[in-house]
Amino acid sequence: MQLPVTTVNTNRKLSIQRMLPAPGEILVEPGQTVEALTVVARTEIPSRYRMIDLARQLGQTNIDLAEVLRVAQGDSVAANELVAVAKVGFLQRSVRTPVAGYVAAIGPTWLLLETERTTSEIQAFISGKVARILGNRGVVIENSGAMIEAACGFGGEAVGRLKRMVNSPFEPLSIEAINEEVSDSIILGGQTVDEETLREAEKWKTRGIIVGSIDAALLELDPPTKVRVVATEGFGNIPMSAYTFGILTSLSRREVSIRGRSPHITSGSQPADPPLILAAAPPKKGSYTATSQPDKPNPVTEGSRVRAIQGPYLGHSGTIASIPTEPQVMETGILALGAQVKFHNEIVFVPWANLKQID
DSSP states (O other): OOOOEEOEEEEEEEEEEEEOSSSOEEOOOTTOEEOTTOEEEEEEEEEEEEEEEHHHHHTOSSOOHHHHBOOOTTOEEOTTOEEEEEEETTEEEEEEOSSOEEEEEEOSSEEEEEEEEEEEEEEOSSSEEEEEEETTTEEEEEEEEEEEEOSEEESEEEEEEEEEOOSSTTSOOOGGGOSGGGTTEEEEOSSOOOHHHHHHHHHTTOOEEEEEEEOGGGGGOSSOOSSEEEEEEEESSOOOOHHHHHHHHHTTTSEEEEEEOOTTOOSSSSOOOOOEEEEEOOOOSSOOOOOOOOSSOOOOOTTOEEEEOSSTTTTOEEEEEEOOSSOEEOTTSOEEOEEEEEETTEEEEEEGGGEEEEO
């Protein structure tokens, strides 16, 4: 049986593609060692425009741009520069730029002036080596280390030292645990986090929080929090998998990189990068080493680690105890194929549709 796979692995190859929003300048070279916060590429993107209504200022409804226009798309213009001239009877009318800028577009009766640009930089996100340069758009950083594919999150990316603040994956992160010790850190919580605790963490300049689950309402905070949040299990009030909590506990005091995103909740047409938790090995001279990863995950067998992705055991992780050859009768009366899964100290039958393999 082949199941969808989620990665929760302490030693694997990490390959992270870092892309600019527009063509720009690459600041590193292939083979170069970088830290997670190293700026690897930079570009400028338009941030403000000014529309010039040529027809209105020239006093003509129908104008021939070939006759009146004095600039072309792509030209840089100074403030008060002449851009169009037209004769109206015995008079001559002209259009001048209100500010300096760049001619971004020209329409039938208008001119679009780009007046400001903002510098956009991307960081390496993980420590490692520059494996490839992707033209003038980005780079690929590689290393080995831990990777945990999370379920959801918000706020974007953050890098910091991991600090465990709870003793159990079932323990919610409390406001009493937040103080000056969590400044500039990534906090490892347990089951969940509420808005009050999140605001307190923001006050102490916490960079990020990792918990088992989050309330979907936190995605719509006003004002939004500056703290990045990653939930390993999903939305709701689900405890973190004991297996995942154990791995994260072993990473305490190490530098980790998190990406707080919710892949199915995007504002644009492009899907968001998946939420991640990464702990790269310290960069060394020479090439990285990592456990080889198969092109395809192994089929599920007895002993395989799995996570329940729906049903009464949602968010629980366990191991396959046995795989019945015949469909089993569910409480609803429906026959379904699945596996006997050991969760903690009990073994229960779970349909394949409710499971995901942990690699």
